[in-house]
Amino acid sequence: MLGLELYELPLLFALQGVVLYAVLAGADFGAGIWQLLSGRGERGTRIREHAHHAMAPVWEANHVWLIFVLVVVWTGYPIAFASIASTLAVALTAAGLGIILRGVAYALRSASSGAAEVRAIDTLTAVGSLLAPFALAAAAGAIASQRVPVGNATGDLYSSWLNPTSLMAGVLALLSSAHLAAVYLAADARREGDEELVEAFRARALVTGALAGVAAVAGAIVVRSDARWIFDRLVDTPAVLSVGLSLLAGAATLALVARRRLGAARISAALAVAAVVGGWALAQNPVLLPGLTVREAAAPDNVMVLLVISIVAGGLVLFPSLALLFRLVLRGSFSAEPAIAREPSLAGPSSGLTATLTATRLAGACFAVGAAFLVIGEGAWPHAIGVALLTAFIVLGLSALAGEDARE
Amino acid sequence: MIAALGPVEQAYLLEARQMQALSFAVHIPLVCFGIAFPAMVLRAEWLWMRTGDEIYRVLAMRWTKVMVALFACGVVTGTILSFEMGLLWPNFMGTFGAVFGLGFALEGFSFFVEAIFIGIYVYGWNRLSPRAHFACGIPIVLAGLTGSLFVLAVNAWMNDPGGFKMRDGVVTDVDPIEALFGNSHLAYELVHMYLAGFIVTGFLVAAAYAVGRLRGRWGRYERIALTIPLTVAALAAPAQVVVGDWAAREVAKSQPTKLAALEGVGRTERGAALHLGGWYQDGEVKGGIAIPKGLSLLAFHDPEAEVEGLDAVPAADRPPVNVVRVAFQLMVSIGTFLAALSAWYLFIRVRKKRMPSGKWFYRLLVLAGPASVVALISGWVTTEVGRQPWVVYKVMRTNEAVTAADGIPLGYATLATFYAGLIVAIAWILRRLAKAPMAADAEPEPEHRTAAV
Ligand code: HDD
Numbered sequence: 001m002l003g004l005e006l007y008e009l010p011l012l013f014a015l016q017g018v019v020l021y022a023v024l025a026g027a028d029f030g031a032g033i034w035q036l037l038s039g040r041g042e043r044g045t046r047i048r049e050h051a052h053h054a055m056a057p058v059w060e061a062n063h064v065w066l067i068f069v070l071v072v073v074w075t076g077y078p079i080a081f082a083s084i085a086s087t088l089a090v091a092l093t094a095a096g097l098g099i100i101l102r103g104v105a106y107a108l109r110s111a112s113s114g115a116a117e118v119r120a121i122d123t124l125t126a127v128g129s130l131l132a133p134f135a136l137a138a139a140a141g142a143i144a145s146q147r148v149p150v151g152n153a154t155g156d157l158y159s160s161w162l163n164p165t166s167l168m169a170g171v172l173a174l175l176s177s178a179h180l181a182a183v184y185l186a187a188d189a190r191r192e193g194d195e196e197l198v199e200a201f202r203a204r205a206l207v208t209g210a211l212a213g214v215a216a217v218a219g220a221i222v223v224r225s226d227a228r229w230i231f232d233r234l235v236d237t238p239a240v241l242s243v244g245l246s247l248l249a250g251a252a253t254l255a256l257v258a259r260r261r262l263g264a265a266r267i268s269a270a271l272a273v274a275a276v277v278g279g280w281a282l283a284q285n286p287v288l289l290p291g292l293t294v295r296e297a298a299a300p301d302n303v304m305v306l307l308v309i310s311i312v313a314g315g316l317v318l319f320p321s322l323a324l325l326f327r328l329v330l331r332g333s334f335s336a337e338p339a340i341a342r343e344p345s346l347a348g349p350s351s352g353l354t355a356t357l358t359a360t361r362l363a364g365a366c367f368a369v370g371a372a373f374l375v376i377g378e379g380a381w382p383h384a385i386g387v388a389l390l391t392a393f394i395v396l397g398l399s400a401l402a403g404e405d406a407r408e
Numbered sequence: 409m410i411a412a413l414g415p416v417e418q419a420y421l422l423e424a425r426q427m428q429a430l431s432f433a434v435h436i437p438l439v440c441f442g443i444a445f446p447a448m449v450l451r452a453e454w455l456w457m458r459t460g461d462e463i464y465r466v467l468a469m470r471w472t473k474v475m476v477a478l479f480a481c482g483v484v485t486g487t488i489l490s491f492e493m494g495l496l497w498p499n500f501m502g503t504f505g506a507v508f509g510l511g512f513a514l515e516g517f518s519f520f521v522e523a524i525f526i527g528i529y530v531y532g533w534n535r536l537s538p539r540a541h542f543a544c545g546i547p548i549v550l551a552g553l554t555g556s557l558f559v560l561a562v563n564a565w566m567n568d569p570g571g572f573k574m575r576d577g578v579v580t581d582v583d584p585i586e587a588l589f590g591n592s593h594l595a596y597e598l599v600h601m602y603l604a605g606f607i608v609t610g611f612l613v614a615a616a617y618a619v620g621r622l623r624g625r626w627g628r629y630e631r632i633a634l635t636i637p638l639t640v641a642a643l644a645a646p647a648q649v650v651v652g653d654w655a656a657r658e659v660a661k662s663q664p665t666k667l668a669a670l671e672g673v674g675r676t677e678r679g680a681a682l683h684l685g686g687w688y689q690d691g692e693v694k695g696g697i698a699i700p701k702g703l704s705l706l707a708f709h710d711p712e713a714e715v716e717g718l719d720a721v722p723a724a725d726r727p728p729v730n731v732v733r734v735a736f737q738l739m740v741s742i743g744t745f746l747a748a749l750s751a752w753y754l755f756i757r758v759r760k761k762r763m764p765s766g767k768w769f770y771r772l773l774v775l776a777g778p779a780s781v782v783a784l785i786s787g788w789v790t791t792e793v794g795r796q797p798w799v800v801y802k803v804m805r806t807n808e809a810v811t812a813a814d815g816i817p818l819g820y821a822t823l824a825t826f827y828a829g830l831i832v833a834i835a836w837i838l839r840r841l842a843k844a845p846m847a848a849d850a851e852p853e854p855e856h857r858t859a860a861v
C-alpha cells in the first residue's frame with residue numbers, strides 16, 4: 001500500500017483483528033440473541049439447539065481475536081491503551097462480565113440435561129450476548145466521538161460511553177450481530193438439509209438486515225449532531241468510499257438472502273462489517289485519540305519490528321490451524337465414518353520386570369544427579385542440565401510405572 | 409513515544425490490589441488444568457491406542473468433557489485479567505507496555521493454537537482416525553507450555569526488570585527480547601509453575617477418585633483414573649522441592665529484601681538462622697524453631713554468608729513481612745508434605761508392585777488435592793506480595809501504576825459476585841459430569857450438527 005509506515009502496521013493488524021472479532025464473535029453473540037428470541041415449543045428448542053451446536057466448536061477460537069487486539073494495542077500503542085482502558089473502565093468491565101456469562105454458559109451447557117436447565121443456561125448466554133457487543137461497540141463509539149482524552153482516567157467514566165453516538169454504535173452492533181448470526185445459521189441449516197430452519201433464519205436475517213439499515217441511517221443523523229468531527233470525516237474521502245461499500249454490501253446481503261444464495265450472503269455480510277471498521281479507521285487517521293496521533297502513540301521502531309515479526313510468524317501457525325478447524329467443522333461431520341477401528345498395538349508390552357527395574361534405577365539416578373546440579377550448580381548450564389535430568393526422572397518414572405499392574 | 413501518564417491519587421489502591429489478586433486466584437488454578445490435563449487425557453488415549461482396551465477410551469472421553477469445561481472458564485478469567493491490566497494499572501501499561509507487551513502478544517498466539525486444537529480435539533472424537541485425533545492433542549500440550557513461558561516472562565521481567573533505560577520518567581532504549589528472556593527469574597519460574605500445574609491437576613483429580621475409594625467405589629476404571637494423575641503428580645512433587653530451592657537462591661541474589669521478608673530477617677547479619685514457624689515482630693521472628701546458620705547455608709551455601717536484612721531499605725520499601733512469610737512457609741510445608749506422600753506412593757509402587765492399601769494413604773490424598781492449590785496460591789502471594797511496594801521491582805511503585813478512576817470498590821464487589829457464581833458453576837459442572845452414567849460415554853452421542861462461524 002502507498003506510504004504505509006512501520007508505526008501503522010501493528011494498528012492495521014489490530015484493525016483486522018477487530019473485523020474478525022466483530023464478524024466471528026459477533027455471529028456468536030448473535031446466535032446467543034437468537035437463543036433468547038427462539039420462542040417456545042418444539043420449534044424454539046430446535047432453533048436454540050441449532051444456534052448452540054453451530055457455535056460450540058469454534059467459540060473459543062473466535063473469542064481469542066479480542067485478546068489479540070488488546071495485546072497488539074498495548075504493546076504497539078501503550079499510551080493509547082492506557083488512556084482508553086482507564087477512561088472506559090466501566091464499559092470494559094460490563095463487556096468483561098458479558099464475556100464471563102457467555103463462557104460460563106458454554107461450560108454449563110456441556111453438563112446440562114433437561115429442557116428447563118438448558119433454557120436457563122441459554123438465557124445466561126443471551127444476557128452475555130447482549131451485554132458484551134453493546135458495551136464494546138459503545139466503547140468504540142466513545143473513541144470515535146473523541147471522548148477519550150489522553151491520560152489516566154481523565155475522561156468521564158460514564159458519559160464517555162453513554163452518549164448518543166455510543167448508544168447508536170451499541171444498537172447497530174447488536175443488530176449486525178443478530179443479522180450475521182441469522183445469515184450464518186441459515187446457511188448451516190441449508191447444509192444440514194433442514195429447510196424449516198433455513199426459512200426461520202432467513203426471515204430473521206431479512207428483518208435484522210433491514211433494521212440495521214434503518215439504524216445506520218438514523219445513526220448518521222445522530223452522529224452528525226453529536227460528534228461533528230468524526231461525521232465530517234466519515235462523509236469525506238477516503239472514508240466515505242468504505243462507508244459506501246458497506247452500505248452496498250449490506251444491500252447485497254439482503255438481496256442474496258432473499259434469493260436464497262446463502263453461501264454468498266455469508267461473505268457479503270462479513271464484508272459489510274469490515275467496511276464499516278475500515279471507514280471508521282480511515283476517518284480517524286491519523287488521529288488515535290484527541291491530540292494523539294498514531295505516530296506519537298507508537299512504541300519505538302525496534303519494538304514495532306519485533307511485534308510485526310511475531311504477528312506474521314504467529315499468523316503462519318495460526319491460519320493453517322484455523323483453516324483446519326473450519327474445514328473440519330464446515331464439512332459438517334468431521335469424517336463420514338467414525339473411524340474407531342482399533343489400531344494394532346503400536347508397541348509390544350514394554351514393561352518386562354528387568355526393564356522396569358532398570359528404568360526405576362535410572363530414574364532415581366537422574367533425580368539425584370539432577371538435584372545436585374540444581375542445588376550446587378551455579379549459572380545457566382548447570383541449571384539447564386539439572387532441569388533436563390529432572391525431566392528425565394519424570395519421563396523414566398512414568399514409563400516404569402506405566403503398566404496398569406498396580407493391583408492390591 | 410510520549411511520556412508516561414503521570415502520578416495519580418487513588419484512595420482504593422488496596423482494593424485494586426485485592427481485585428487483581430482475586431482474579432489471579434481464580435485464573436491460576438484453572439490454568440493448571442490447561443497446562444497439565446491435556447497431557448493426562450492424551451496419556452489415557454495413548455493407552456487405548458496401544459492396548460485397544462475400551463476402558464481407556466471411556467476415561468479419555470469423560471476427561472475431555474471436564475477439560476473443555478474448565479478450559480472455557482480459564483479463557484474467560486484470562487480475558488478478565490487482560491482487561492484488568494488496563495482497567496487497574498493503566499500507568500504501568502502506558503509506561504512499560506512497549507517493553508513487555510510482546511510477551512503477551514506471543515502468549516496470545518499460544519492461546520489461539522490451544523483454543524483451536526481443543527475445538528478439533530473435543531469435537532473430533534470419532535470423526536478423525538485415532539492417530540490423527542491423538543496428533544491433534546499434541547499442540548494443546550505444547551501451547552500450554554509456550555503460553556506459560558510467555559506470560560511468566562512478563563512476570564519474571566517485573567521481578568527483575570531489564571531491557572530498557574529510564575530518563576526523567578520516560579522509557580528509552582527498549583529491548584523487549586532482553587527484557588523478557590534475559591532476566592534471571594524466568595527459568596525457575598517457568599519450571600516451578602509448569603511442575604505446579606502437574607502437581608495441582610494430578611493431586612486434585614486423584615483426590616476426587618480417592619474420595620470415591622473411601623466410599624467404596626473402587627473398580628478397575630477408578631483405579632486407572634486415580635493412577636494416571638497420581639503418578640505424574642508424585643513424580644513432579646519431589647522435583648518441585650529442588651526447583652523451589654533454586655528459586656529461593658535466585659531470589660536471594662536478585663531480590664534480597666524479598667528474601668529477608670520470606671525468612672523474617674530484620675537486621676543484616678552473618679550466619680543467619682533459619683526459622684520454621686513463628687511470627688515476625690519488632691524486627692525478629694518470635695517463636696518457631698531456629699536452625700542456627702541454616703539460612704546462610706541454604707541461600708548462599710556458606711554458613712557464614714551475610715544475609716541482607718529488611719533494615720537495608722527504608723520502611724516504605726518493605727513488603728508486609730508476615731503475609732509473605734506465612735505464605736512462603738505454607739508453600740514449603742505443603743511442598744514437603746506432598747513430596748513425602750509421593751515418596752510413599754512411589755516406594756510402594758516400585759517395591760511392592762501394588763497400590764498403597766491403607767485408608768490413611770487415601771485420606772491424605774484427599775487432603776493433598778486442595779493443599780496443592782493452597783501451595784500454588786501461596787507461592788504467587790510470596791512472589792507478588794513479596795515484590796511490594798514495587799510493581800516493577802525498584803522502578804515503579806504499585807501506587808504509581810494504579811488507575812485514577814473512581815468506582816474500584818463497586819467493580820471489585822461486582823467481579824467478586826461473578827467469580828462466586830463462576831465457582832458455583834464449576835462445582836455444579838464437575839458434579840454433573842462425575843455422576844453421568846458410564847454407558848453414555850461408551851457410545852458418544854453423534855454430534856454432527858456443527859457448523860462454522
Ligand atoms: C503446587 C505448588 C507449589 C509447591 C508444592 C511449591 N511451590 Fe514454590 N511456588 C509455586 C508453587 C509451588 C508457584 C507456582 O505458585 C510460584 C509463584 C511464582 C513461581 O514461579 O512459582 C512459587 C514461588 C516460589 C518462590 C518465590 C519465587 C519468586 O519470588 O520469584 C520460592 C522461593 C519458592 N516457590 C520455593 C518453594 C519451595 C522451597 C518449595 C518446596 C518445598 C516450594 N516452593 C513448593
Ligand code: HEM
Pocket residue numbers: 424425426428429430432433436493497500559560562563788789792793796799806809
Ligand atoms: C504474568 C503475570 C503475573 C502473574 C502470574 C501475577 C500473579 C499474581 C498473583 C497470583 C497475585 C496474588 C497475590 C495475592 O493473593 O495477594 C498477584 C497480585 C498482584 N499483582 Fe501480579 N501477576 C502478574 C502480573 C502482574 C501485573 C502485570 C501487574 C500489574 C501491575 C500485577 C500487579 C499485582 C498486584 C498489585 C497484586 C496485588 C498484590 C498485593 O495484594 O499486595 N501483577 N499477582
Ligand code: HEM
Pocket residue numbers: 060063064067435436438439440441442443478479480481482483484485486487488489490493519520522523552555556559560601
Ligand atoms: C501464572 C501465570 C499464568 C499462567 C501460567 C497462565 C496460563 C494460561 C493458560 C495455560 C491458559 C489457557 C486456558 C486454560 O488452560 O484454561 C490461559 C488463558 C488465558 N490467560 Fe493466563 N496464565 C497466567 C496468567 C495470566 C495473566 C497475568 C494474564 C493477563 C494479563 C492472562 C491472560 C490469559 C488470557 C487472556 C487467557 C485466555 C486465552 C484464550 O482465550 O484462549 N493469564 N492462561
